Amino acid sequence: MVTLPAASHDRWNRRMPTTPVIEVDSLNVVYGDFHAVQDLSFHVRRGELYALLGTNGAGKTSTLETVEGHRKATSGTVRVFGHDPADRAAVRPRMGIMLQDSGFTPDLTVAESVRLVGSLTRRTDEVGRVLDVVDLTRKADTRVSQLSGGEKRRLDFATAVYGTPELVFLDEPTTGLDIQSRDDLWSTVDRMREGGTTVVLTTHYLEEAQQHADRIGLMHRGRFHREGTVAELTRTLPSVIRFGLAAPAPTPPAATREEDGRYLVETFELQRSLSALLRWAEDHRLELRDLEAGPTRLDDVFRAIGS
Template sequence: MTDVIEVADLRRTYAGGFEAVAGVSFSVPAGELFALLGTNGAGKTSTMELLEGLAQPSGGRVRVLGHDPYSERAAVRPRTGVMLQEGGFPPELTVAETVRMWAGCTSGARPVGEALEKVGLGGRSAVRVKQLSGGEKRRLDLAMALLGRPEVLFLDEPTTGLDPEGRRETWDLVRELRDDGTTVLLTTHYLEEAEELADRLAILHKGRIAAEGRVDEVVGSQPSHISFALPGGLAVGDLPPLGTYVRTGGEVQLRTSVLQHAATELLVWARDNAIELRGLDVRSASLEEAFLGIAQEQEAAR
């Protein structure tokens, strides 16, 4: 099987007629990490819940490992791991007791100690769940998702509440899982996280996919920037015609889709005219800029 996740014209409508997922289509091949991005209310979690088999679609088709995750849950659930936004484990149980309880319901579960060591909770096994920090509870959620050695792993905002060190450690673990062949579907509000981890991504906007592709493809859809202080005695109109210039106070920003060419031509122009470009900064668009730009384009088109 090439694609382990297949989504075609997926829809989810809530009571009252609100359509949270409005015709989403994408596929994820085996061993890929695919990220779903979007603002609050874009439809990320609603889409994830349909893929996890927690709800039935209002329309369209979804297959995970060749099965309908809702109507054929028994065939899908033992082969998948799910990390929800909030686990809701019994607060009075210890960490080890919680994992042991969950392992009793999981086919081929890892040993409790191995699961806890994998997420950095090996030294907290005797602590009650209610005494864990927010970040530690997210680690416990991840341990549960990994307990059954899943072929497909769903991660909904996996690093919320983690400190920078914990976030990096989680990234390393997710990369390790992907490199071992696990297919990962990730939602996150941290664009840096998607940039670091995703092989491909989709940006959702109001229940629809606004952009999809490799990170570099999505970022490349937005202009790069060259900024510098406007040389004394010159107006924007005196600059070489290399793209769109935007002036903010004494600074000028050149927006271009051909960064290397524009930067070279600008520097040659400055050299030939004996002009010093103070504060020169040359950079490609970031995923954050692409995310915001695509959202603005979608709003303008409505």
């Protein structure tokens, strides 16, 4: 079971100054008679990694498109570096956006595509440096149409890396990447953050959000279901102990049987419940098979939505 990165909250409290890079206040996005984003407010501070997560159709894309300046708010205010994001000249050179598909022209080479990022964003960088960071140096002269899915994703990442912008949006950044490429991407993001870059992340890989985010906004049906640090989001749910028993065995105390025949103990006192269970197993000379014990994971917070 995953152990919570206890450092996350502390790290954020210790190191993050309070200057907001993104300020969203009472944002509403309405499509026809459908209210997709409802009175949403959140701030992202300089240097913070903020993960906007949520159920399908929760309104994440609508929110991000508004913050990125691609969509107009129906009402409410959005400020990026203190500017209206529609003021592209003021905002765009300072932010890098890694979309789910950047839509690079298939006939351009990788190097030409990266160069194009520079001229479109008006940020300065060395094409060679960017290719090196996203590990595409060997593919510099390859056409975009000939890249593998993972290589295309790394080229998408170049849009966020080019010129090391102050603010980076990563939309499902690691989808389609192998483990090595994922680790490399996160190392690059970590290095950018050490230099002060602010990151807004959306992902369906909750473990990545749990591991890397300072704070999480968890959306459901246009609103925040919860918002806070990973620890704050998971603290309100009990920790869990799961194990199996060789039949026949007496029912262990405080445990419920799950559909797969394993037992589940939910507790707000993990250490005490675990030692009670171990004593019980010892007394009955029973083996607790595939014993797992740990705090609530972000997955469990998601599963609790609507329940």
